[in-house]
Amino acid sequence: MNIEFSDKDRAFQKEVRTWLESAWPTDMREKAGKSALGKLSKEDLVAWQKRLAEKGWAATNWPKEYGGAAFSPTESYIFDLERARVGAPGVVPFGITMVAPVIMKFGTEAQKAKFLPAILNSDVWFCQGYSEPGSGSDLASLKTKAEDMGDHYLVNGTKTWTTMAQYADWMFCLVRTSNEDIRQKGISFILLDMKTPGISVKPIVTLDAPADGYQEINTVYFEDVKVPKENLVGEEGKGWTCAKYLLEFERGNAYSPGLKGAMQHIKTLAETEIDGSGLPYSQQSAFSSRFSDVEVQILSLEYTELRILGALSAGQNVGPESSMLKTRGTELQQAVTELALEVAGDYALPLDQSTPADGDNFSPIGVEGHNGVAQEYFNTRKVSIYAGSNEIQRNIMSKLVLGL
Ligand SMILES: Cc1cc2nc3c(=O)[nH]c(=O)nc-3n(C[C@H](O)[C@H](O)[C@H](O)COP(=O)(O)OP(=O)(O)OC[C@H]3O[C@@H](n4cnc5c(N)ncnc54)[C@H](O)[C@@H]3O)c2cc1C
Structure with missing residues (x-):
């Protein structure tokens, strides 16, 4: 199995990296980077998605005829990787990722004309x-x-x-x-x-x-x-046919790019944060061993995702294997928030640790990198429930992947 990016993919990676460096706005970069939660307003997200749309990269999964980027599975993966590297969010999924493919496949011409351009440009959520x-x-x-x-x-x-x-x-x-x-x-x-x-x-x-x-x-x-x-x-x-078709898009995404971005954030904090022992977390064996454990699991998920990408590039469907990605991806998302909570230590105690916006009259406790860490931890409990709970995903895997 060859999991190296080709020269063409590497050139694409460079193009994405260069574009993101200038296009991902500094004010949002600061806002998102200040807290673990990376909380952006609807206005922020619309502005960012419009910028992506101008570049032709808002709808990475759409065909060109509807204004999509028509990225190959590998290009999508690279795009997500680079996006996570600078902390830029993905598009809000309900329009572009979820309902649009259903409209393309099952909708009337009038529905396509009315909704697809408006979804692409973030004018309709x-x-x-x-x-x-x-x-x-x-x-x-x-x-x-x-x-x-x-x-x-x-x-x-x-x-x-x-x-x-x-x-x-x-x-x-x-x-x-x-x-x-x-x-x-x-x-x-x-x-x-x-x-x-x-x-x-x-x-x-x-x-x-x-x-x-x-x-x-x-x-x-x-x-x-x-x-x-x-x-x-x-x-x-x-x-029901439309509903099931849509769920393939809800579940079939790659998790490792975002996970790697979050681990980098924790790693930076762990190198500077010191607890009662006087040592930074990165030098404490118990923490390092938990960190490495999660890191290795993310790496193994990444290889699975790359393997599935290989199959997609060769024209196969993801099929029920998307349940495997959903289960492991969400479990690891939860594990990452647990590590973040640990590094934040006492600073994770207040739930309301939002980063102050201009004009707000409060200061968060501790360094900015910990803001929102408790919120993020609680928020991420949801990921093993929505889009079909992980118990349901295991039922699907046992029947359709393992044939039990
Ligand atoms: C934060 C959040 C956001 C959400 N957003 C949306 C949204 O935007 N739109 C939307 O439509 N829905 C949304 N959902 C709903 C989500 O899809 C459902 O919560 C999910 O499908 C589980 O359904 P339920 O909550 O009714 O739990 P139940 O179906 O009642 O399940 C309860 C428990 O029993 C387990 N269980 C149930 N059946 C089985 C079985 N056959 N075998 C083994 N275990 C089983 C489940 O895994 C779960 O642990 C969201 C949920 C959350 C938590």
Whole structure:
């Protein structure tokens, strides 16, 4: 197995590195670099994504005909690696990474023309309306109802855990259009304008919520919401096919570039931070051994990812192996936040350690590199739950990869 980058890949890596050095804005670089959480506002993210779009690199996974970068799997990997190296965020996934490929494959020409350019340019933000109270892992049991009223559907029900719904302009949503066949067959995939009367968004306050109002997830209620029939994607009752297709994109990404960036951040801190023993963490054998253990596991994940990239470059699909990446990737994301917590020591005790914005009248405790470390630790508990919990991923691997 040859896992070396080719000369062409190395030239591409140089191009990305040079571009990022000048294009990743200094103010955001400082904001993201100051805290472990790298918290950026919606305005920051839109500005950054527009810059990527101008360069033609916002949609790395899209074909050229829709304005995408059409990166090869290896180029995508290199791009993520370089992005993580300078601490620049990936694009918010719900539009570009998740719903756009579904619209490309199953949408009408009118849907493509309306949504794809707007998603690419970050003018339209989507959120994901899959889960409901009582329908998470068992998604096919969902109950949100869309009644056929002739030219429109009338939607009633509740979606929950909806990430960034408070910022979203549109939601892609799974609704029940029939109860007559097997459960999966009565589900349809619709696009829903979040400004439609009858929609209300209520925040869910989680363990990582600090006093500054930062909050990620929501419950979304629908009461007699009128959705034009033209917003149905694919055929009525065939939404399960769209839903499964989308999940391949939600789960099939590489984790090691981001993990390596986070480990570099911890390494820098561990070289300077000193605990009661008088030695920096990097020179304490117990910490070093835990750090190396995680580092080796990340390396082995990276090799697995490169192996899968090789298969993708040769024209194969990721398939159920994406469950393997999701499980190991998220476990290691959690392990990295545990190391960060350890190096921060007492400074990790306050939950609300956000980096002050201009005009804020408070100083965080300890060095800036520790800001947000407790928040990040609590926030990262979610990664083994969403996009299909890791227990569900293990079920998939045991059946479809191991054939048990
Ligand atoms: C922070 C966060 C953000 C999220 N964002 C979104 C979003 O934007 N949009 C959206 O639609 N959803 C979102 N989700 C929802 C997420 O997809 C669900 O939480 C997830 O699918 C699990 O469903 P559940 O919470 O109902 O738990 P349940 O399905 O009730 O599971 C409870 C526990 O039982 C285990 N379990 C369940 N079934 C099995 C089984 N068959 N075998 C073995 N173990 C099993 C699970 O692994 C879990 O540990 C988000 C969740 C979180 C935590």
